Amino acid sequence: MTLVGAIPATALSENRRADLARPIEIDHVTKRYGPNVVVDDLSFTVRPGRVTGFLGPNGAGKSTTMKILLDLASADSGRATIGGSRYRDLRDPARTVGVVLEPNAFHPGRSGRSHLRILADAAGLPVTRVDELLELVGLASAADRRVGAYSLGMRQRLGLAAALLGDPPVLVLDEPGNGLDPQGVRDLRQLLRSRAAKGHTVFVSSHLLAEVEHLADEVIVVNQGRMVTSGALAELQDSATLVRTASPARLTEVIVAAGAAVQLQEHDTILVRGIAIDEIGERAFEAGIALHELSPHSGSLEELFLGWTGVTTAEDVTVPTKEVVSV
Amino acid sequence: MNWLRLVRAELRKLTSTKMPWAFFTVLVAVSATTASAVVWGTDMDGSKAFISTAVDQQSLMAFAANAFMIAGLFGAIAVAREYGHGTVVPTFLAEPRRSRAVSAQLTAVLFGGGMLGVVGAGLTALAVAAALPTTEYTFMISAGSVTRLLAASAFAGAAGAVLGAGIGAVVRNTGGAVAGAVLVLVIAPPLIVQLSTDASSWVPSTLTNVLSGIGDEVGVPGALFALAAWAIVPALIGLLAVERRDVI
Numbered sequence: 001m002t003l004v005g006a007i008p009a010t011a012l013s014e015n016r017r018a019d020l021a022r023p024i025e026i027d028h029v030t031k032r033y034g035p036n037v038v039v040d041d042l043s044f045t046v047r048p049g050r051v052t053g054f055l056g057p058n059g060a061g062k063s064t065t066m067k068i069l070l071d072l073a074s075a076d077s078g079r080a081t082i083g084g085s086r087y088r089d090l091r092d093p094a095r096t097v098g099v100v101l102e103p104n105a106f107h108p109g110r111s112g113r114s115h116l117r118i119l120a121d122a123a124g125l126p127v128t129r130v131d132e133l134l135e136l137v138g139l140a141s142a143a144d145r146r147v148g149a150y151s152l153g154m155r156q157r158l159g160l161a162a163a164l165l166g167d168p169p170v171l172v173l174d175e176p177g178n179g180l181d182p183q184g185v186r187d188l189r190q191l192l193r194s195r196a197a198k199g200h201t202v203f204v205s206s207h208l209l210a211e212v213e214h215l216a217d218e219v220i221v222v223n224q225g226r227m228v229t230s231g232a233l234a235e236l237q238d239s240a241t242l243v244r245t246a247s248p249a250r251l252t253e254v255i256v257a258a259g260a261a262v263q264l265q266e267h268d269t270i271l272v273r274g275i276a277i278d279e280i281g282e283r284a285f286e287a288g289i290a291l292h293e294l295s296p297h298s299g300s301l302e303e304l305f306l307g308w309t310g311v312t313t314a315e316d317v318t319v320p321t322k323e324v325v326s327v
Numbered sequence: 328m329n330w331l332r333l334v335r336a337e338l339r340k341l342t343s344t345k346m347p348w349a350f351f352t353v354l355v356a357v358s359a360t361t362a363s364a365v366v367w368g369t370d371m372d373g374s375k376a377f378i379s380t381a382v383d384q385q386s387l388m389a390f391a392a393n394a395f396m397i398a399g400l401f402g403a404i405a406v407a408r409e410y411g412h413g414t415v416v417p418t419f420l421a422e423p424r425r426s427r428a429v430s431a432q433l434t435a436v437l438f439g440g441g442m443l444g445v446v447g448a449g450l451t452a453l454a455v456a457a458a459l460p461t462t463e464y465t466f467m468i469s470a471g472s473v474t475r476l477l478a479a480s481a482f483a484g485a486a487g488a489v490l491g492a493g494i495g496a497v498v499r500n501t502g503g504a505v506a507g508a509v510l511v512l513v514i515a516p517p518l519i520v521q522l523s524t525d526a527s528s529w530v531p532s533t534l535t536n537v538l539s540g541i542g543d544e545v546g547v548p549g550a551l552f553a554l555a556a557w558a559i560v561p562a563l564i565g566l567l568a569v570e571r572r573d574v575i
Contacts, residue, residue, distance in 0.1 A: 071423045072416065073573035088423035099420050102575070105413030107344055114343035122336035122421035124329065162417060 022083025022096070022170055023047050024069065024203055029078030031064055031225075038064045040225035041078070046203045046218075048169075051196045053216030053233070054205035057309050061225040062205045063101070066174055070099060082170055082201075094123030098163030100173040103155050108148025112139055112158050115147060119162050133161040152179030160188070170201040177211050189215050213301040223309040237298050241277045244269045244293035245284070254287045255280055263307045271297060271307065330431055333422055337435030340414070341405060350401050350443055357393060358450035365458035378459065381467035382541070388455050388468065390448040391479040391535035395487035395554075397447065398440035399512045400505060402491025405436050406565075407504035410495075419574055429566050433492050440488020441481045448480035472540060479538035482551065483531075487512070489558035496565030511561070529553050 024046035031039040039061040046052045056062050067073040069080040071087040082090065082097060090096050106115055116130040134140045137157040147155060156179045163171060171192070177185050192215060196202045206212050212219065213233070220230040229236065245251050248270050252262045255272060258279065263271040272280055277296060284291050299307075341347065365387070370376045378384050409415040409432075422428040452473055456466050468476075494511060495504040516530035527533060528544040534557075536542030537550035545553070 067573070067575060070420060072419060072575055090423070093423055094421050097420075099417075101416060102413045105416050107340075107408065107412045107414055109344040109346075110340075111343070114339065118336045118339050118343065119417055119421060121339055122333055122418065124332045 022201060024170065024172075024201060025079075025081045025084070026065060026069065027079045027081070029065065029068055029075045029080055031061070031068060031073065032076050038225050039068065039075070042222065042225065042227055043078075044220050044227060044230055046201055046220075048201040049196055049199045050217040051192050051202045051204065051215055053212040053219040054203060054222070055207075055209070055212060055219055055305060056205075056222040056228075058207075059224075060222045060309070062222060063174055065222070066101065066172055066203075066205065069172065070097070070101075072101075092123075092166075094119070094125065094168070095166040096168050097170045097172060098166065098168040099171075100156075100159045100163045100176045103152060103159060103175070103178055106147040106150075106155060106158065109146055111144045112147055112150070112154075112161075113143040115158065116161060116165060119165055123166055125166055129165055129167075133165055136164070137161045153181055153184060156180055157184065160191075169199070171195060171203065173202075173204045175206055175208075176204060177206060177208050185211060209300075209302045209305055219301075221305065221308045228308040233301070236304060237301065238296065239273055240297040240299050240304075241272045241280055242269065242293065242295050242297040243272055243280060243284075243291060245289055245291050247289050250287065251284055251289050251291075254283050254289070258283055261307070268292070271299070273307070329422075330427055333418075333428060333431035334434050336418075336421070337432050338438065340409075341435055341439050346401075346404065347439070350397065351446065353397060354443065354447040354450050357390075357397075357447065358454040361387065361451050362454035362458040365455055366461045375462055375464065378455075378462065378464050381469070381472070384455065384459075384464075384466070384468050385472055385476065385539070386541045388448070388451050388473075388476055389479070389536065389539035389541050390451045390476065391444070391483035391539045392532045394440075394444035394447050394480040394484035395490075395531050395535055396512045398443045398484040398487035399491035399494075399508045401443055402436045402440055402488035402493075403495040403498075403504035403508040404491075404501055405439065405488075406432060406492040406495030407499055407501045408495075410499035411501050413575065416574060425569050426566060429496065429569050433489055433562055433566075436488045436492040437485045440491075441485035443488070444480035444482070444484020445477055447484070448477045452476065475538075475540050479535060479540070482538060483535045483554065486554045486558040487531075489562050493558070493561030493563070493565035497561070497568050531557055 026042055026044050029039055029042045030037065042065060054062050064073060068075045069087065087093060087097065113130060113134065116133060117127060120127055120130055134143045137160055139154060139157055139161065142150065142154060147158065150158065156176065160176060163173065177188055180188060192202050192204065204215065216233050218231060219233050219236065221228040243251065246268060248264065248268055252270060255275060256262055258275055260272050260274040265271050277294060281291065281294055365378060368377070378387060409418070418428050419425060459466050490511065491508045494507040498504040498507050516532065520527045520530060531554060533542060533544050534550040534554045537545055537547060
C-alpha cells in the first residue's frame with residue numbers, strides 16, 4: 001500500500017476541501033436497545049485539523065455512536081452533526097464524509113473494482129477515481145479478483161479506498177487498522193496525519209492502543225456508553241502523579257474526596273489523576289500522611305486506558321465523576 | 328439526476344455478480360423442459376393434442392406465471408443479500424434519504440425482473456419453435472400473440488421482482504427472504520383460494536394467464552392493477568421497514 005503523499009484530487013480542489021473542513025459534534029446522544037443503554041448522554045466534539053482517537057472496551061458504544069453520527073442508527077435523544085448538519089442533511093455526503101465501518105461489507109462475488117465503481121456511480125464520482133484509489137491503496141493488481149478471495153488486510157484497504165473515493169474532508173473510521181500489515185499500518189498512520197495536517201477532520205476508533213498512541217492528537221474514551229475522559233493525548237499522558245506512602249488507603253480516601261482518580265499500583269504506591277501534584281502534597285500534609293515519593297508520571301496509553309475504563313480489578317480503580325470532561 | 332445515479336449503481340450491483348447467470352440458467356432449464364415436453368410429451372391418450380391448436384401452443388408458451396415466481400425469488404435474493412453482506416451500508420451512506428435509495432433499488436430490481444420475464448418468455452418461445460418440427464404440428468401462434476406473451480411475462484417478472492424485493496427488505500436474510508417469497512408466491516395463493524373461491528380470479532397465476540391471453544376471469548386492466556398491487560403492497564411494507572429500522 002502506498003497511501004502516503006498527495007491523494008489524486010480530481011474531484012475537489014484544495015481550496016474547496018479546506019472550506020469543507022467541519023467539526024463532528026455529538027450532543028447529549030443517548031441510544032437504548034431494549035433495557036440496555038448503549039450510549040448514555042454522550043457529548044464531545046471532534047475538531048478539524050486533528051486526528052482524534054475514539055477509545056473504549058468492546059461494547060463501550062463506539063460503533064453505535066459512529067452509526068448514529070452517520071444516520072445508520074437513530075438516537076433516542078440528542079443530536080449528532082457534521083459541520084452543523086445531520087448526515088442525512090448533507091448536500092453531498094460521499095464528498096463530505098469518508099467512512100470505514102465494517103471490514104466485511106462487501107459482496108464476496110464482486111470484484112474490488114466493481115465494488116468501487118458501484119460506489120462511484122451512486123455518489124456521482126468520476127470512474128477515473130476508481131483506478132486512482134485502487135492504485136493508491138495497492139490493490140490495482142487485485143482489482144478484478146473477487147473480494148471473497150481477499151485477505152482481511154486487502155478488504156480493509158478496499159474499505160479505505162471506498163472512504164477516500166470522494167476525497168472527503170471528514171473521515172470516520174471504525175478500526176481501520178484491523179488486518180493491515182505493519183507497512184499498511186504505517187502508511188495508514190501517515191495518510192491520516194497528512195489529512196489532518198490539511199485541516200481535515202479525522203475520527204478513528206481503534207482498540208490498537210499502541211497505534212492510537214502514535215496516531216492520535218486527541219482521544220475520547222468511552223466506557224459503558226459514557227464519556228470517561230477526553231483531551232489532548234500528550235496532556236492526558238502527563239497528567240498523572242505517582243505517590244508512594246505507607247498509608248495508601250487513607251491517602252486515597254482523602255484525595256478521592258478532592259476529586260482525584262486513584263489507581264493502586266503496588267502495596268504502597270498509587271497513581272493519581274484528576275488533581276495537581278501540589279494539591280496531593282498539601283492534602284497529604286493536612287491529613288498527616290507521610291509521603292515517600294511524589295513525582296509526575298507519564299503513562300503509556302494502555303496504562304491510562306486501563307485506568308480510565310476500569311478494565312483492571314475494579315476495586316483497584318476509582319473513577320470520579322469530576323474526571324468526565326467534555327471538549 | 329442523483330436518483331438516476333443510484334439506479335445505475337443498483338443495476339451495476341445486479342450485474343456484477345454471478346446471480347444473473349444463475350437465473351439465466353434457470354430460464355434455460357425451464358425452456359428446455361418445455362421443449363422436451365413438446366418433443367416427448369403426450370396427452371393421456373398418447374396424442375399430442377396439447378400442441379394441436381394455436382390456443383394450446385399459446386398456453387404452453389405462457390411464461391408469465393413462471394416469470395412472476397422466478398423474478399420474485401430474484402428480487403428477494405437481490406435485496407436481502409444487500410443486508411446480509413452489509414453492502415446496504417455504503418448505499419445508505421451515499422444516499423442517506425433511504426426512501427430514495429430503496430426506490431432506486433426497487434427500480435433496478437423491477438427492471439431486472441422484467442428482463443428475466445422477457446428472456447424467459449423468449450427462450451420458451453424459441454424452444455417451442457425449435458421443438459415443434461419434431462412433431463406433426465407447426466408453429467401456429469401469431470406475431471401479435473407472441474408479443475403479448477413477451478409483454479405479459481415482462482410485466483409479471485417486473486411485478487414479481489418488486490414483490491420479492493419488498494419481502495427481502497422486510498426479512499433482510501437471504502434464506503428467510505427466499506422462504507418468505509415461496510410462502511407468498513407458492514403457498515399463500517392456494518390457501519387464499521381455499522378460504523374464498525371468489526379470490527381465485529385475483530391470485531397471481533390467474534392474473535398472469537389473463538395477461539398472457541389464455542384466461543378471461545378478469546379484464547386486462549384489472550389484471551394489471553391487481554398484479555401490480557401484489558407487488559406494491561410488500562414493497563411499501565419493505566420501504567416503511569427500512570425507513571424505521573436501524574440499518575446495522
